[in-house]
Amino acid sequence: MSEQILILFIFVLAVFVGFEVISKVPSLLHTPLMSGTNGIHGIILLGGMLVLAKADNSLVQALGFVAVIFGSANVFGGFMVTDRMLQMFKKKK
Amino acid sequence: MNSTLAFIFIGVAVLFILGMKFLSSPKTARNGNLIAALGMLIAFFATLPLLHFAPHHAKLNVILMVAGIVVGLILGAIGAYSVKMTAMPQMVAAFNGLGGGAAALVASLEFLRGAQTGSIAVIETLPMLFAMLIGSLSFSGSIIAFLKLEGKFEKPYTFPGINILNGLILLTMLGLAGYLIFGQASNSTAFIVMFALALIFGVAMVMPIGGADMPVVISLLNSFTGLAVAGDGFVIHNLSMIVAGTLVGSSGTLLTLLMCRAMNRPITNVLFGAFGSGSGGGEASAEGVTGTVKPIQADEAALLLSYAQRVVIVPGYGMAVAQAQHQVRELSDELGKHGVEVQFAIHPVAGRMPGHMNVLLAEANVPYDQLQEMDAINPSMDRVGVCLVIGANDVVNPAAREQKSSPIYGMPIIEADRAKIVIVMKRSMATGFAGIQNHLFYRDNTRMLFGDAKASLNALIAAVKAS
Structure with missing residues (x-):
C-alpha cells in the first residue's frame, strides 16, 4: 500500500472520529467547543513554519512571515480565549 | 518521517481526540482544552527537527520565524484577554479568519515554489488548490462575519441574481482548478486569479446572510478552516496537520448541522435564503x-x-x-x-x-x-x-x-x-x-x-x- 493511500485511510477515519466525539455535546458548551476546535486548527502554524524555513526569496519570506503570525495568533488566541471562557463555568457551591 | 516522530504524532492525535471529548462535558471541559493545548505543544516541538532551512537564508528565516511567533502570541493574548464576554463571537470569527488566511498562504507558497521548479504532480495540485480555495474563502468570509457581529452592515445585503453570480464565480474557480490540474499545472497567473476569486466568493457568500445567522456561518467557516489545514497537511506531508484539521472539519460540520436543526431550517436556507431581509415575511406577519x-x-x-x-x-x-x-x-x-x-x-x-x-x-x-x-x-x-x-x-x-x-x-x-x-x-x-x-x-x-x-x-x- 502506498503512503498516499495510507494517509487517505487516516483521513477517512478522522472524519468519523470527529463526528462521533462531539455527537453528545450539550448546547451549553457549543461556544467553547467551537472556540476550542478553533484553537486546534491553529496547528497551521506548523505549516507556516515549514514553508518559511524553506523560503529562498523575499516574497516567500514575507508571505511565510505573515502566515506564521496568523497561525500563531490563531493557536495562542484560540486556546487562551477558550480557557478564559471555561474557567467561568462553575457549579453551585 | 522516521518512526519516533510517527509515534509522537499518534500521541498528539490521541490528545486532540481526548481534548475534544472532554470539551463535550461541563465538568471536564477546561481540562479538555488544556489537553488539546498540550497536544499542540508536543506537535510544535516534534516539528522542529522537520524544518529544512534554505541554505544562505537560514539566519533570516529563523529570525522571521521567532519574530512571527512572538507577534502572533502577543496579538492572540491581547485579543483573548481583553475581549468582553459579549464580543466573544467576533473574537472566534477573527481567530478563525487568521487560521484560514494562514492555510491559504501555506498552500499558495507551496504552489508557487512548485511552479518555479517545474511541474507539480496532480496528486499534489488537488489538495493545494483545495486548501488555498477553502482557506481564503474562510479568511474573507470570517472578516465579513466579524464586521457584521460588530454591528457593521448587519442586515443581509442581497440583490436578485446574487446566487447566480456566486454560481458563476464558483464555476470559474472550478474551471481554473480543472485547467491547473489537468492542463498547465504550473500556471501561476491562473492560480493567483483563483485566489482573488476565492476571496471575493467568501465576501459574496456571507454578505447576504443576516447578523443573527452568524453563529451558523462561523461554525461552518471554522470547519472550512479545519479542512483547509488538512489539505495543507497532505501537501507538506504532515500527519498531525491532517488529523487535527480533519477532526475540526468533521466536528465543525456536525456542529453546524446541529445548530440548523435547532432552528428547524435547512443549511441551504441559512446560506442562500437571505433570511430576515424583510421580503416576504413582512405581509404575513400581521395576520393572526x-x-x-x-x-x-x-x-x-x-x-x-x-x-x-x-x-x-x-x-x-x-x-x-x-x-x-x-x-x-x-x-x-x-x-x-x-x-x-x-x-x-x-x-x-x-x-x-x-x-x-x-x-x-x-x-x-x-x-x-x-x-x-x-x-x-x-x-x-x-x-x-x-x-x-x-x-x-x-x-x-x-x-x-x-x-x-x-x-x-x-x-x-x-x-x-x-x-x-x-x-x-x-x-x-x-x-x-x-x-x-x-x-x-x-x-x-x-x-x-x-x-x-x-x-x-x-x-x-x-x-x-x-x-
Whole structure:
C-alpha cells in the first residue's frame, strides 16, 4: 500500500472520529467547543513554519512571515480565549 | 518521517481526540482544552527537527520565524484577554479568519515554489488548490462575519441574481482548478486569479446572510478552516496537520448541522435564503395577531416576580447588547432570597453564537445547573408563575407553533406563553431578526416592560429588595 493511500485511510477515519466525539455535546458548551476546535486548527502554524524555513526569496519570506503570525495568533488566541471562557463555568457551591 | 516522530504524532492525535471529548462535558471541559493545548505543544516541538532551512537564508528565516511567533502570541493574548464576554463571537470569527488566511498562504507558497521548479504532480495540485480555495474563502468570509457581529452592515445585503453570480464565480474557480490540474499545472497567473476569486466568493457568500445567522456561518467557516489545514497537511506531508484539521472539519460540520436543526431550517436556507431581509415575511406577519399590548411598570412587575413560586428567565440577544448579565444574576439572587425558585431557559440559538447566553451568564457567576435547555424546561412551563423574557424575541414567538404561514413556523421555541404570566422586557415593539410580529406580546397573560434592559433590571432589583 502506498503512503498516499495510507494517509487517505487516516483521513477517512478522522472524519468519523470527529463526528462521533462531539455527537453528545450539550448546547451549553457549543461556544467553547467551537472556540476550542478553533484553537486546534491553529496547528497551521506548523505549516507556516515549514514553508518559511524553506523560503529562498523575499516574497516567500514575507508571505511565510505573515502566515506564521496568523497561525500563531490563531493557536495562542484560540486556546487562551477558550480557557478564559471555561474557567467561568462553575457549579453551585 | 522516521518512526519516533510517527509515534509522537499518534500521541498528539490521541490528545486532540481526548481534548475534544472532554470539551463535550461541563465538568471536564477546561481540562479538555488544556489537553488539546498540550497536544499542540508536543506537535510544535516534534516539528522542529522537520524544518529544512534554505541554505544562505537560514539566519533570516529563523529570525522571521521567532519574530512571527512572538507577534502572533502577543496579538492572540491581547485579543483573548481583553475581549468582553459579549464580543466573544467576533473574537472566534477573527481567530478563525487568521487560521484560514494562514492555510491559504501555506498552500499558495507551496504552489508557487512548485511552479518555479517545474511541474507539480496532480496528486499534489488537488489538495493545494483545495486548501488555498477553502482557506481564503474562510479568511474573507470570517472578516465579513466579524464586521457584521460588530454591528457593521448587519442586515443581509442581497440583490436578485446574487446566487447566480456566486454560481458563476464558483464555476470559474472550478474551471481554473480543472485547467491547473489537468492542463498547465504550473500556471501561476491562473492560480493567483483563483485566489482573488476565492476571496471575493467568501465576501459574496456571507454578505447576504443576516447578523443573527452568524453563529451558523462561523461554525461552518471554522470547519472550512479545519479542512483547509488538512489539505495543507497532505501537501507538506504532515500527519498531525491532517488529523487535527480533519477532526475540526468533521466536528465543525456536525456542529453546524446541529445548530440548523435547532432552528428547524435547512443549511441551504441559512446560506442562500437571505433570511430576515424583510421580503416576504413582512405581509404575513400581521395576520393572526389578536389582543392588545399591555405595558407594565417595574414596581408592579417586581411584585409579580417576588410572589411567584417559580420564575423562569429567558435571555436573548437584547441581554447581550445591554450587557445586562450581571443585573440578571443580581435579580435572580434577590428573588432567591424571597424563596422564589429561579431557572434560566436557554434556547439553543439565542444570541449570536451557540451557547452565547450560557457564556454570558457563566461570566456573571450564575451556576450552570440553574441553566435549563429548551427541551428540559418546556414540559413544565404550565407550572411557571412568571416567565421573564429579557431581550429575546423570535425564540419565544408562539407563531412558530401555531401559524403555518409564518416564516419561522416549525422552529422549536421556548413556550413562554404557557406560563401564568409573561413579562417581556424590550426596548420597543420592533420586530426580531426574522422581521415578524411576535404574537406573544399581544397575549392576555403578557405584560410589556419597556425600556433599556439594564435600567429596567436595576429598577426591578430595587423594587424586589424593598418588597
